[in-house]
Amino acid sequence: MSVPRPQHAPLAQFEVEGDCLQIGGMPLTRLAERVGRTPFYAYDRAKLTERVELLRRHLPPEIHLHYAMKANPMPAVVQHMATLVDGIDIASGGEQRVALDTPMAPHLVSFAGPGKSDTDLSCAIAAGVVLNMESEAEMERIAVIGRRLSIKPRVAVRVNPDFELKSSGMKMGGGPKQFGVDAERVPAMLERIRALELDFQGFHIYSGSQNLKAASIQDAHEKTFALAIRLAAHWPGPLRTLNIGGGFGIPYFPGEERLDLAAVGENLKRILPDVRRDLPDTEIVIELGRYLVAEAGIYVSRVIERKESRGQVYLVTDGGLHHHLAASGNFGQVIRKNYPVAIGNRMNADERETVSVVGPLCTPLDLLADQMSLAKAEVGDLVVVFQSGAYGLSASPVAFLSHPVALEVLV
Template identity: 60%
Template sequence: MSESAPASNKPVHAPMAQFPVQQGELIVGGQRLSVLAERVGQTPFYAYDRGLLKARVAQLRAALPAAVKLHYAMKANPMPALVGLMAGLVDGIDVASAGELKVALDAGADPAEISFAGPAKRAVELRQSVAAGVLVNVESERELPLLAEASQALGLPARVALRVNPDFELKGSGMKMGGGPKQFGIDAEVLPEVMARIGRMAGDGLAFEGFHLFAGSQNLKAESICEAQQKSYELALRLAADAPAPVRFLNLGGGFGIPYFPGETPLELAPIGANLQALVERAARELPQASLVIELGRYLVGEAGVYVARVLDRKISRGQVYLVTDGGLHHHLSASGNFGQVIRKNYPAMLSQTRGETAREAASVVGPLCTPLDLLADRMELTAAQPGDLAVIYQSGAYGASASPQAFLGHGGCPEILV
């Protein structure tokens, strides 16, 4: 459970019921957190629960049409062991660099079901993609001759889809990835000309497969996601009329959010499943060769992870309690509020301890860095803590270790475990 203040008129965090708590101690992967800390040999660390990862994929499979392929966007969490697990659960992996491509291939992902997106792909990365046989989501005309050159040099087809910058945004998304001027994708209005160029380059090894649309991320409103999917499908259908070959791949993006902050509630999947079923039925008639793909990262892994730091000191400054830990923004930038929050809000948090403490108090959980930004929880109501207790930040399975400045101030890296 989260431990935000329970004032009657104040928003609270959604319950963190995915992790049991037994006698005040968090259970992750069926193991007591204190034991996991001994197994790791140090704090801080990240822990990801295999059972929760499998359950989330099963939940999606049950809610979405079977015809919709489920891809994992591994930028959310590229830990190799986790990617290996996910590769066996989902239908494909989406990568954003040659480094991620190597992890995905090493994890056993099928190259035919790997797609590569990113606005600044280097020539060597495009060549690697052709050599590996993965699908490249082209984001600029600059990439086309480079792909053709690689295709001719290697004697292999360059599989391409066009990443579309649509003329709409995903309403209510935490991060807008399409609509208006963007560095991502090719503006929808110029795509007919780009597709004509691809058609002229077919003899150079370019193999057109379809479209990739990603309007935004971290959305908790099912109606907004459904609207974006409908608009994305309609746009792809219009573009298909000028495509140099039948559409075989249609990535409708993702945007599924998880509740991080007080007042937020979990995303309702049923309306999204019904909406996708309607689109599947339309595609069977209108784009009969196309596979519909949903690309998810945070939604698949975010709720299955925790960040764990040890309380080193308990100090009171002018009446405010500070729990000083060995973890902080250098390991978990997003929880500190410095990964895109406009107004800083607390992630759900708790104190895991074996002392059976029941008293509660308002406390701030801070780290070891010499900056006031090193704040993991700001005046939250938590179980009263002492040095040695373990501070837990929930919703930490996505954009954690790999999205944080771990070299900052030289405190060292943060281990990750999959249990």
């Protein structure tokens, strides 16, 4: 059966030699041999570097770039990113251990997230990490622990803004949220920070994620600066840092267009002079995770069996939602859409077919591609899921049904 070849930009990000996908300058088949088994994730070191360089070209030079390592906490990836960015943002004690094992200075590591345990707080305070406080109660706990340790904790206030990032895949601010302190409550909290003699650094204002619309991000930046300036007036000294979040999205699905990063950068260059009049000594941070790493990674599984059921072809692989929940559509998608998928060792094959790619789990949710046009695959071929460098293995139910955990490699 002849099936039209789909056009999907993410597949063009990696080179192809002959029929074989190349990653890290190596044919996928050779990489699979070196890894020793499938499934595995592979992250391209050069593409990680290129993405940081792209941001440096378009963003104003005074912007400090932080890596939100929740997107991909693989230690080798974090080590590499630590050599490229200006800071690391963490969301757990486990991530803190990885971050502090890099060359990044502890005061350039910030810890956000609700529900931090006393152990989390104690370790962060002892290390000199900046704690983004999510509530007044967390502030009081930090003060008690700081006194017990005889250390003045470094803190910032994570603000739940009175606006949201329009058209974002996940809204993190505006309305009632478990994240941050409602903006209207921050002035009173600043008074309490002074009384507790905490080492106040500034604000973290994050309104949403996975946004492909430059106009929405520009609007959020302008509102974020205005809110920060308003709140800073309630603090007697200079605001040392202002983390304006990220929210930069990447295209996953056909029809999605890339974020116009140049437009975002130009808007920042336009508004920063006005911001500097009110915040002359403030270090301005943009925190990004997915945008830095997602397009540099692939997930690879191997076809175990071709199966036909009532006219539909299934490629049964050794990987699935237990390794890549997002690609299965069960990590926030309202209507399931296919990630970009290809047969990695048949990239230029002419014979194509419509198939579904499924994994080995006993659930119909274990679906990596649904009725998708792919090169005709045989047992032993390699199925590649692109856009897999962020929220992949660490965001998946790896213990489900006790299959082996996927490997990860940085090449």
